[in-house]
Amino acid sequence: MTGKDATTADFEEFVRACGPRLLRVAFLLTGDAHLAEDLLQTALAKVWPKWHRISGEHPEAYVRKTLVHTHATWWRRRWRGEVPHGELPDSAARGADPFAGVDLEDSVRHSLQRLPKRQRAVVVLRYFEDLSVVETAQILGCKPGTVKSQAAKALRSLREVLSDKDVHYV
Numbered sequence: 001m002t003g004k005d006a007t008t009a010d011f012e013e014f015v016r017a018c019g020p021r022l023l024r025v026a027f028l029l030t031g032d033a034h035l036a037e038d039l040l041q042t043a044l045a046k047v048w049p050k051w052h053r054i055s056g057e058h059p060e061a062y063v064r065k066t067l068v069h070t071h072a073t074w075w076r077r078r079w080r081g082e083v084p085h086g087e088l089p090d091s092a093a094r095g096a097d098p099f100a101g102v103d104l105e106d107s108v109r110h111s112l113q114r115l116p117k118r119q120r121a122v123v124v125l126r127y128f129e130d131l132s133v134v135e136t137a138q139i140l141g142c143k144p145g146t147v148k149s150q151a152a153k154a155l156r157s158l159r160e161v162l163s164d165k166d167v168h169y170v
Contacts, residue, residue, distance in 0.1 A: 119154035
């Protein structure tokens with residue numbers, strides 16, 4: 001194989017191996033499957049020309065950082081107006097169990113979308129990707145103390161948002 005063919009094969013293998021994890025990160029950042037696919041594709045297109053330089057050390061961390069930064073760029077440009085929500089049923093229709101019919105996955109996803117972009121990125125990288133405070137700080141280009149404070153604020157917000165009154169019912 002020539003150098004270019006080897007680089008292409010290496011990149012394709014990386015996408016096969018890490019693509020699902022990276023897509024999950026993109027989904028958690030965007031909250032939308034289609035936008036997540038677009039975000040991942042855009043990030044991969046950005047790193048492809050540099051692949052020969054980044055493929056040696058920690059390419060997944062580099063691509064993850066590119067995902068977060070690309071999402072931040074999209075977030076700054078996106079209109080953040082009202083988002084329609086379905087109507088919740090009466091409390092009497094839910095029955096005696098207040099959590100009967102609660103879709104926790106949907107509630108967590110919607111709650112993540114309510115967080116400011118920096119807090120959302122911290123939560124996704126720290127708790128869904130299981131990165132350390134230092135690794136998260138490196139990806140976000142900030143100090144570890146900032147990661148800790150943003151994580152604390154985000155978790156406090158999530159606790160409030162995920163309270164009994166705000167869960168999404170099926």
